[in-house]
Amino acid sequence: MTLPPLRDVIARHGLSASKALGQNFLFDEQLLDRIAAIPGDLDDRAVLEIGPGPGGLTRALLRAGARVTAIERDARCLPALAELADAFPDRLTVVEGDALAIDPADLFDEPYAIVANLPYNVGTALFTGWLSGKDWPPRWTSLTLMFQQEVAQRIVAAPGTSAYGRLAVLAQWRSRARLAMKVHRSAFTPPPKVMSAIVHVEPAGMPEGVDPRMIERVTEAAFGQRRKMLRQSMKGLPGAVAALESLGIDSQRRAETLDIDEFVAIARTLSS
The missing domain is CATH 1.10.8.100 (rRNA adenine dimethylase, C-terminal domain)
Structure with a gap:
């Protein structure tokens, strides 16, 4: 299916990245397809996306065959996402709301992957929330998330390094975390002041006797x-x-x- 260029969609709807919402848009379709490939084969798999904005990564996930549920709090982006949902019938569900206030378990009755270019201002809070569930393994099968590079390095850090801290322990004590890809600031519109990186996390065995x-x-x-x-x-x-x-x-x-x-x-x- 041929879709109009994302830049055209953004211009037609008069969209611009909101600094208050931590938004930065990605337009490079090859880069977006590479991100969507990190979790593995997504054909007919359920995927949760947080903060899709105008739908750049959403397009890549849909091209990969995923069934996407996207949570978006910016009402300005909803018309563009509605057009995308019309282009992929029964493959995209858009939920308007704050991802911090929505339990993904209420949205899925099957295992799901989480793939997101997380808004910088809420990324760490969402990530630690997904890692802290008492039930393990979790309903999510993997997390493929974009962070500021400094945060990503803290997630995958080894003991004894300057980046090693609470995030590393929470991410690694019952999961496997790796740095999957670095993304240059110039790939975004507008370019953020910092570099970004994508972390991929998969659940691992739960140590016994630990709350x-x-x-x-x-x-x-x-x-x-x-x-x-x-x-x-x-x-x-x-x-x-x-x-x-x-x-x-x-x-x-x-x-x-x-x-x-x-x-x-x-x-x-x-x-x-």
């Missing part, structure tokens, strides 16, 4: 004062310092030196 909420509390405490030794940063979390001692973890270490397994062990001790 996900405890992992969040442990990492929040440990990295909340990351320059301090663990005995200082974690003293506000009941039982944490004693857990370090029982596990043989030196309380004079700093949080960025602990690997994922050590954080899991601390959380397991405090969960019991």
